[in-house]
Amino acid sequence: MLKRLAYLALCACTPLYAAPHIDNQRLQQLANDPFWISLGHYEAGKLGGWRSYVSDDKFFLAPDGAHHPDAELRATVDALYAPLSLGDKHPQCVYPARTRWLKDQLNLTGLPKAECTEFNQWFKDVAPHSTVMIFPAAYLNSPSSMFGHTLLRIDQADVQSNKTALLSYAINFGAYIEGSDNSILYAWKGLAGGYPGLFALVPYQEKLSEYRSLENRDLWEYRLNLTPEETRRMVEHVWELKQIKFDYFFFDENCSYRLLELLQVARPGLQLTSQFPLTAIPTDTVKAVKEAGLVESIEYRPSRERELLDRAKALDPEEQQWVLQVSADQTQLQSPTFKALPKDRQALIIDAAYRLERYRANGLERDTSRSQRSFELLRAINQNPAPELQVEQPELPENGHESRTWQLGAGSRDDTAFAEYGLRMAYHDLNDNSPGFPLGAQIEILQLKLRQYEGNHWQVQQLDLANIRSLTPRNDLLKPWSWQVGGGLERVLGKHGDETLVTHVNGGAGGTWQLGENLLGFALGTLRVEHNNDFAAFVSPAAGFNTGLLWRNPVGNLSLEAKGDYFANGEIRRSISLNQQWEISRNLGLRVSAERAFSHFASPVNEVMLELKWYHY
Incomplete structure (x- = not known):
């Protein structure tokens, strides 16, 4: 509401560019277009009409835009001709995906050319080119993670050739929690819709560390066949959703459902969300994306816990005790008893000890003594490296x-x-x-x-x-x-x-x-x-x-x-x-x-x- 009043106030005292007249038939045709419905996150109401999943008034330009896609479309067209004095608050800058589509559909001419410095710099930093859907597998010891999770990774053009996925960005939707609710309260409020949901674009490395290390969850990466243009269109819409609140429910209006909506923005005509009228469990949404023909390849990344346990499988009980001793006290590496072990068994023990030490450090603040222990173990690994660990890929979760x-x-x-x-x-x-x-x-x-x-x-x-x-x-x-x-x-x-x-x-x-x-x-x-x-x-x-x-x-x-x-x-x-x-x-x-x-x-x-x-x- 404040955003609407701000630019309307400026419009009252600044000459406006002329917005075109759109006849009602064309207006209704565009307002019912699947792409416009996806941009507004509308769904058909149970008793007719429309309602938007967005629960934040500042997302809409029309007072009744949450329930009337046609009114929101008309208000958007008018707003695109607002004075340039609005700067980065100009509707063209706030709604780049809407702007691009309406310009193409209505062949808008005479539009004022907004600079949009903030958006352009942000978009340049993200440099969207391709999309990967990430599925961190279910982790039962965390109520928030017991059904799994999905997010999208946005890769730059050279990610695959240079293997620089860690430099990519991730689109994540999740509950916004203020304070420190305990697990039981978190689960209850998540079921009852007690938290708002927000989209966030964050460095992928942060999310990878969170899921693989802190929560010990395996990751599945599904590379999608979205074109660069489709990926860019989706990222433009993510900018429109910055700090915009949605309702959040564990079972339906959750991370996976919202990401399906984004994919429908990327490729208009996809029918993904309509498959989930009651619940949207992440594994089911992964199946829906796969069945829609969007997946071109799959990569598996095991968690640190799985890597540690797989390395330890090759060790007998006595050798596993050596892992505990060496992890706690690196001077054991020089003991005659340890050095009497075959070199290949020493290598496996040292490698497992290092993995155990790093596993125990998950989520803890940096500690000098722990860092020193890790360094000593790494030095020992360099002197006597173990064979490369090959973790057997488990069954695909969507199977x-x-x-x-x-x-x-x-x-x-x-x-x-x-x-x-x-x-x-x-x-x-x-x-x-x-x-x-x-x-x-x-x-x-x-x-x-x-x-x-x-x-x-x-x-x-x-x-x-x-x-x-x-x-x-x-x-x-x-x-x-x-x-x-x-x-x-x-x-x-x-x-x-x-x-x-x-x-x-x-x-x-x-x-x-x-x-x-x-x-x-x-x-x-x-x-x-x-x-x-x-x-x-x-x-x-x-x-x-x-x-x-x-x-x-x-x-x-x-x-x-x-x-x-x-x-x-x-x-x-x-x-x-x-x-x-x-x-x-x-x-x-x-x-x-x-x-x-x-x-x-x-x-x-x-x-x-x-x-x-x-x-x-």
């Missing part, structure tokens, strides 16, 4: 199953048969089809299960708001915590032998260990808070455990799990369960499950079920 799951099951609870119908909005559990997902990762959001018992008796069996588990194995070098958190509604054994629907929140932490190549064992201590109508108290706390095995086998994933909750009011609830999924195809799975549940309130109950899972967006 995993689709994010939404429909479930149809049939089973028996003691002697009573039932059918079960389920829908999960997102997007993977421990037993789901495994390609593209790490073993031990689970992220379930908004899952509903309904049961139909004999006699046409229906009931809500389960409603998960969130159910997240991170079972990352510990080893001699790295000792990450495993954790889980969940909440919602579920059926538990009741006092009269029936099932009671309770509200609960639970969480836990512990450890996971690699027992074999594709076998994990885990043990977690847990806490639970439950509202149960069978209990006297409004809410009742419980402490417990959750332990089991997870095996990725030739046909799918198998889990064997035991858990218990010991309530403060004396109730004890325990269960043991077995689940095996057969991967029929990428988006189809068949699961058999068996469970025996115990409670002080009721006799033990046995349940078996056969379930078909269809992964579908």
